[in-house]
Amino acid sequence: MSYDFSVLKAVRGRKNLTIGQLSKACGVSYVVLSKLERNGGNPEFRTLERVSRALGMPIHHLLALAERERPVKVGEKKCKILGKGECRYVELDGARIFVIRVPKGASGRAPEFHGDDYERCFVLDGRIKIKVGDREYVLGAGDGLVLDSVQEHSYDAVEASTFVKVLTPKRT
Numbered sequence: 001m002s003y004d005f006s007v008l009k010a011v012r013g014r015k016n017l018t019i020g021q022l023s024k025a026c027g028v029s030y031v032v033l034s035k036l037e038r039n040g041g042n043p044e045f046r047t048l049e050r051v052s053r054a055l056g057m058p059i060h061h062l063l064a065l066a067e068r069e070r071p072v073k074v075g076e077k078k079c080k081i082l083g084k085g086e087c088r089y090v091e092l093d094g095a096r097i098f099v100i101r102v103p104k105g106a107s108g109r110a111p112e113f114h115g116d117d118y119e120r121c122f123v124l125d126g127r128i129k130i131k132v133g134d135r136e137y138v139l140g141a142g143d144g145l146v147l148d149s150v151q152e153h154s155y156d157a158v159e160a161s162t163f164v165k166v167l168t169p170k171r172t
Contacts, residue, residue, distance in 0.1 A: 003066040009037040011055055011065065026054035082106040082155055098165040102128075107156040117167040119149040126161025130154070139163075 012022050019037070023030045028050055035041045036051075045059075052059040074090050081087040085102035121130065122144040130137045130145055132153045137145055147153060149167060 003063065004039050005036045005043065005066050006039040007065045008033070008051070008062075011057075011062070012037075015055060017055075022051070022054060026050040081110050082108045082157070085157075094169050096167040098167075099162070100165060101162045102126075102155075102157040102160065104157050104160050107154065109154045114149040114167065116170050117149045118170060119147050119153075120166040120168070121145045121147075122164045122166075124162040124164065126163075127158040128161045128163060129156040129158055131156070 012019065017025070019030055019033050022028075023033055028047055032041070032043070032047065033051070036043055048062060049059050052062040055062070072092070074092060076088050076090050079087050079089070081098075081100055082102050084106040085100055087098050087100045089096055089098040091097075121128075121139065123139045123141055125141050127138060127140045130139065130147075130153060132147050132151050138158060139145060
């Protein structure tokens with residue numbers, strides 16, 4: 001796996017830090033930081049720990065930023081959902097973002113999309129009922145709900161509705 005630590009310059013800039021200020025905050029020399037920002041050298045893990053701590057971010061976030069080219073553009077996919085609904089979605093860094101349009105009366109589950117995720121639902125228009133276990137939640141425009149997708153749940157369109165559903169993997 002290769003990393004591009006030139007992203008460090010952008011992160012430092014967002015924090016309004018000069019390279020000298022970052023050097024002082026993390027105890028890593030100006031020369032080493034400058035080399036990193038030009039994507040030179042092979043930094044030790046300890047160096048990256050000190051830099052990430054000074055930037056106020058976990059080291060895995062710094063590594064994730066350096067790991068891949070950003071921004072990443074993806075194209076949408078389409079599918080039918082809840083029997084009568086239409087779904088457009090994208091997959092971005094493990095998250096799946098769905099825009100779902102359903103007519104009144106559409107209902108069901110979509111277990112094929114679930115892993116061990118957190119599910120967030122936000123209603124743009126209409127009303128939907130989400131049953132989670134033995135509880136029911138009716139959401140209208142502007143309402144949202146967060147649940148663990150491992151829980152048994154289903155959707156029912158009380159009215160024709162458009163909603164956004166976001167599935168994000170649980171972080172350990």
